[in-house]
Amino acid sequence: MHRRTGAAIVLDTLESLGVDTVFGYPGGAIMPLYDALYDHRIAHVLVRHEAAAVFAASGYARSTGRPGVCVATSGPGATNLVTGIVDAMLDNVPLIALTGQVRTAVMGTDAFQEVDVAAITHAVTKRNIVVRSIEQLEPVLRAAFHLATGQRPGPVLIDLPTDVLRALEAESVPLAREPAPALCERPRASAQALDAAVAALQRAERPVLIVGGGARWSGATEIFRSFASRIGAPVAATLHGLGCADPGDPAFLGMLGMHGWKRANHAVAGADVIFALGMRFDDRVTGDPAKFAPNAHTIVHADVDAAEFNKVVRTQIPLHGDLRETLVALDHRLARAALPSFEGWRARACASGEQLPRDDARSEHLSATDFLDALFAALPADAIVTTDVGQHQMWAAQRVRVSHPQHFLTSGGLGSMGFGLPAAIGAQIAHPERMVVAIVGDGGFQMSMAELATLRRHDLPVKIVLLDNRNLGMVRQWQELFYNARYSATALPDNPEFTTIARAYGIEGRLVDHASAIPGAIERMLESAGPMLLHCACFPHENVWPIIPSGKSLDDLMEPVPA
16 A cells, blocks of 8 residues: 655645756755655756755745745755745745655754744735644645635745654545635725726826736736726836836836836826825835825725735725736726726826836947847847846836736846846746746846856756946946935955856857847857857946835936936
């Protein structure tokens, strides 16, 4: 009679939940799970650092909408996951973290590599569970998946003592296929609130729609586009809302906020009605919340989490419910309602600041923004773009024109450097047929550069665009603008020769150091069948414009001083 181990139960349950790949790094306490993986159908992607495992799982989840799964051992393996777990919590990414733990008999004795990871992650997970017996494994895993993907997605951590993984089930039983316990019913916006929102639009003269990351996780992209088209008002997006609006929509103003388009910020500042859809009024979007949208007499806020209402910005009409269902209900009402024309307002909003301001790079240097403009013009429409964090992230967010929010993956709420390359690995595993491009800076890339080995081992054709300005650029820019140009610990003159490092890993590397080389380099990258690194040696002092200083209003927008 075949009796499965706890580790086998974990893998069989994961498979029954639709998991095809896990990202991880082995160690002592988690070794029984790796032994079971040896001949299991679930694929394992070996990374070179546990932080890369959780970011890769996040990239998988962000690009598919399905939970990403990462695995690490006890102690330092588990603690190395924490940054990525926080990132997933702040960006509402469905994630399952499986961590090994010391034997139950020695828990609490400071055994070798024992860490109370449940206590450490208590504030940064939707839930964390220490499994104490083999009988708990399957129900805990099923509940974890439903919790991770449920109302306002997020990470769940399951801590697995090594003796539970080694234990044998009492008798051979077929794997349960029944559905997991039902989640609490998702909230639905009340008819009264929906009617009030429609009435606000009917009274509006200068409405603006702002779409956030909630549209990604609720699957609301298509209905949002229908809703926006019916209204005909200007549309702005948060960082995680990019891709929700049709990139060819003439009403789309671009990203708003600290480094957003001037026209998006001006439109929000001048609007009389704001529809905030699946966004949480992050400080990078609002600036000084007391001065956000000062001319708006009505703010309609649609969100699945009631805790977001009035947390930052006063809301007159809260729409508490799943965003997709809310937009469907609004769209049905609008189909029967008479709306004024917003064509004139939309034209004025779109004409305000049609171009992004930029620094002129010195003739002997490559402009990062010139390169990104050329890159985005050449990328396939279904390409997936990931970024690291810093200046290149904001330049990319300003310029990218993706057709779906699952095509632009970036660390928003946490802003974690080292995210870009591992996230691209996860996205490429999930979408082997698609082009995946990681846009990284020289600072963040060196935090995850060892994952070049993961690309080679798994033969992943990820394209890496490394914008190397030999600085921690965003911090340097703030030092220039707000700290009297006192450049403390931001210069990176000792960067390595990145193309040589890429070739050492068996990956093609190419240097781009002049504008004339841009077209050929991009063409070569797009034609490459395997992974490739383009090392772009950029002007070291190019800044991100516009910028709204921290804590200022959207009207306090700074642009470069003409030479």
